[in-house]
Amino acid sequence: MSYILQILPSLLSGAQMTLSIFFWTIIVAIPLGILVGLGQTSRFKPLTWLLNFYVWLMRGTPLLLQLIFVFYGLPLLGIVFPRYDAALIAFILNYAAYFAEIFRGGLQAIPVGQYESAKVLRLSYGQTLRKIIIPQVVKIVLPSIGNEVINLIKDSSLVYVIGLGDLLRAGNVATARDVTLVPLVLVAVMYLLLTAVCTGVLRLLERHYSNWR
Amino acid sequence: MLEIKNLTKTYDGKLILDHVNLTIKDDEILTIVGPSGAGKSTLLRCISGLEKIDGGTFLLNGEPFDPAETKQSEAVIGVVFQDFQLFPNFTVLQNVTLAPTTVLHVSAADANREARDLLDRLNLNGKEDLYPYELSGGQKQRVAIVRALAMHPQILCYDEPTSALDPDLRQEVAKIILGLKQDGMTQIVVTHDMDFASAVADKMLRVEPV
Ligand SMILES: Nc1ncnc2c1ncn2[C@@H]1O[C@H](COP(=O)(O)OP(=O)(O)O)[C@@H](O)[C@H]1O
Ligand SMILES: [Mg+2]
Numbered sequence: 001m002s003y004i005l006q007i008l009p010s011l012l013s014g015a016q017m018t019l020s021i022f023f024w025t026i027i028v029a030i031p032l033g034i035l036v037g038l039g040q041t042s043r044f045k046p047l048t049w050l051l052n053f054y055v056w057l058m059r060g061t062p063l064l065l066q067l068i069f070v071f072y073g074l075p076l077l078g079i080v081f082p083r084y085d086a087a088l089i090a091f092i093l094n095y096a097a098y099f100a101e102i103f104r105g106g107l108q109a110i111p112v113g114q115y116e117s118a119k120v121l122r123l124s125y126g127q128t129l130r131k132i133i134i135p136q137v138v139k140i141v142l143p144s145i146g147n148e149v150i151n152l153i154k155d156s157s158l159v160y161v162i163g164l165g166d167l168l169r170a171g172n173v174a175t176a177r178d179v180t181l182v183p184l185v186l187v188a189v190m191y192l193l194l195t196a197v198c199t200g201v202l203r204l205l206e207r208h209y210s211n212w213r
Numbered sequence: 214m215l216e217i218k219n220l221t222k223t224y225d226g227k228l229i230l231d232h233v234n235l236t237i238k239d240d241e242i243l244t245i246v247g248p249s250g251a252g253k254s255t256l257l258r259c260i261s262g263l264e265k266i267d268g269g270t271f272l273l274n275g276e277p278f279d280p281a282e283t284k285q286s287e288a289v290i291g292v293v294f295q296d297f298q299l300f301p302n303f304t305v306l307q308n309v310t311l312a313p314t315t316v317l318h319v320s321a322a323d324a325n326r327e328a329r330d331l332l333d334r335l336n337l338n339g340k341e342d343l344y345p346y347e348l349s350g351g352q353k354q355r356v357a358i359v360r361a362l363a364m365h366p367q368i369l370c371y372d373e374p375t376s377a378l379d380p381d382l383r384q385e386v387a388k389i390i391l392g393l394k395q396d397g398m399t400q401i402v403v404t405h406d407m408d409f410a411s412a413v414a415d416k417m418l419r420v421e422p423v
Contacts, residue, residue: 117298121312212344
């Protein structure tokens with residue numbers, strides 16, 4: 001027990017890094033994903049090509065490679081980011097692509113008739129999106145977004161490769177130093193807690209959207 | 214009164230409507246009939262501003278009028294779609310009040326009061342808080358009619374109002390349309406059902422495939 005109390009501060013400070021990567025990625029990548037998804041369904045072809053290329057690139061290469069590229073690769077071109085910023089840039093760009101793909105699918109599932117009936121009722125395009133389209137899309141995409149959110153918690157451990165001290169790294173350091181499994185078990189428990197909280201929040205959201213179909 | 218002169222519409226260079234002329238007087242019911250593929254829905258979509266036209270003019274009460282460019286506040290044409298297109302994320306009441314409150318900036322209290330009145334008149338009392346998935350086809354259609362009426366259109370259009378319903382509901386739809394005429398509503402009804410058309414029509418326009 002006293003050993004646990006002894007290593008807890010370092011694990012918690014690692015968890016703080018994990019959470020901060022997690023929250024900033026969610027907060028920026030979801031709205032960005034909505035915009036990219038909207039752009040992908042636009043009628044302006046050059047824009048859809050560009051965005052499709054971006055999504056293809058981000059989903060077609062490993063996130064680990066993207067992290068390494070931003071932190072170790074870009075400095076060779078004279079573009080230098082601090083570790084933490086590099087991690088956020090890579091995560092946001094990567095996850096926005098996954099979110100975009102999910103939102104694109106959701107947007108395309110809405111019948112054109114919904115836009116048309118809003119239009120003859122004289123709603124503006126913005127009002128139509130906000131009041132009619134987005135709520136329906138959110139309901140459709142919620143389960144897939146949930147999967148990505150859970151993945152993100154675990155993927156955040158990849159930041160070890162650019163030397164950031166996250167939860168997994170803190171546990172790994174303690175295990176190597178003290179030759180015991182306890183830190184790794186604690187790390188697993190913490191990841192489980194985080195994913196459980198996320199799953200719970202998503203269930204609540206899904207319930208909120210369950211009174212209509 | 215709405216006058217349409219020489220309306221021409223093409224899709225990808227293919228002529229669909231060729232110099233169509235029609236006039237509809239106030240309080241009249243105009244039915245547009247013709248075989249499938251004749252361009253009835255296309256004509257309605259031009260009138261309601263959902264399609265850009267290739268030629269022709271619209272005159273509303275003698276004034277030039279562009280259905281595709283009417284301002285937010287001017288709800289001239291109301292539409293009841295073939296598949297109704299209610300908003301599934303809103304209750305019946307919210308479907309009706311959404312446009313009056315967000316577009317016309319009617320207060321929620323006033324919009325609710327008028328919506329309840331209209332819903333009552335079309336026998337939808339008690340359904341206010343249901344979601345569209347909980348309604349029958351006929352009920353959905355009546356909600357769609359109320360939703361369009363709540364914007365006080367000068368002309369109400371229907372695309373194939375009997376096609377998505379049980380055949381025995383045809384009478385009821387005819388009764389609703391004739392009832393609205395009594396209240397002074399000008400209506401355009403697209404249908405390929407000749408019996409239904411003759412039951413409601415003051416005037417009939419026949420369109421043939423070009
Ligand atoms: N969006 C569209 N793009 C191309 N052709 C269309 C489109 N909508 C309808 N058409 C064509 O226009 C013609 C008339 O269609 P429509 O107005 O739906 O006929 P109706 O309602 O009388 O059955 C048909 O030949 C149809 O294939
Ligand atoms: Mg049709």
